[in-house]
Amino acid sequence: MTKADLVERVYLKTGFSKKESAQIVEMVFDLMKSTLEKGEKIKLAGFGNFVVKNKATRKGRNPQTGDEIEICSRKILTFKPSQVLKSVINAQG
Amino acid sequence: MNKSDLIEALAFEKGLTYKKAEEIVNLIFQSMTDTLAEGGRIEIRGFGSMTVKSYKAYTGRNPKTGEAIEVKPKKLPFFKVGKGLRESINN
Numbered sequence: 001m002t003k004a005d006l007v008e009r010v011y012l013k014t015g016f017s018k019k020e021s022a023q024i025v026e027m028v029f030d031l032m033k034s035t036l037e038k039g040e041k042i043k044l045a046g047f048g049n050f051v052v053k054n055k056a057t058r059k060g061r062n063p064q065t066g067d068e069i070e071i072c073s074r075k076i077l078t079f080k081p082s083q084v085l086k087s088v089i090n091a092q093g
Numbered sequence: 094m095n096k097s098d099l100i101e102a103l104a105f106e107k108g109l110t111y112k113k114a115e116e117i118v119n120l121i122f123q124s125m126t127d128t129l130a131e132g133g134r135i136e137i138r139g140f141g142s143m144t145v146k147s148y149k150a151y152t153g154r155n156p157k158t159g160e161a162i163e164v165k166p167k168k169l170p171f172f173k174v175g176k177g178l179r180e181s182i183n184n
Contacts, residue, residue: 001128001135043095079172
């Protein structure tokens with residue numbers, strides 16, 4: 001499934017034109033992206049939470065050469081699925 | 094931000110009623126849930142992708158009591174952040 005499939009579903013179910021449906025779907029993901037870029041989390045009941053986490057600086061190694069390198073502190077995005085999503089996925093097959 | 098904040102923001106940006114925006118947001122996440130339930134993959138360019146990973150049964154332990162417990166095979170959704178978003182989160 002891609003963004004185009006989501007656009008198609010919105011188009012078929014809501015009565016918006018294809019162009020409008022595409023702009024609306026785009027906006028949903030743009031809004032989510034800008035929220036996460038601010039470091040804010042997104043909690044979607046029944047689906048899961050997208051959370052930005054801070055990773056501290058740590059020492060790592062280049063696995064090829066064995067050289068010690070510093071891994072800079074950075075932010076990562078994690079997804080924690082809701083209990084509902086987990087049970088839906090496990091209910092089938 | 095929770096789901097109703099997202100719905101409100103979408104309604105505001107696109108000039109939709111709350112009800113219409115709610116219908117769309119629910120439709121999007123329901124479609125994504127259905128795809129994952131069927132074992133399908135989701136790819137949203139610029140955002141990320143989602144897949145279902147299968148885990149075999151294993152013997153785990155109750156961390157409190159140390160008791161061995163049989164963990165049944167299970168599936169879990171897995172989200173991989175897209176390159177663009179991974180970079181923009183750090184700036």
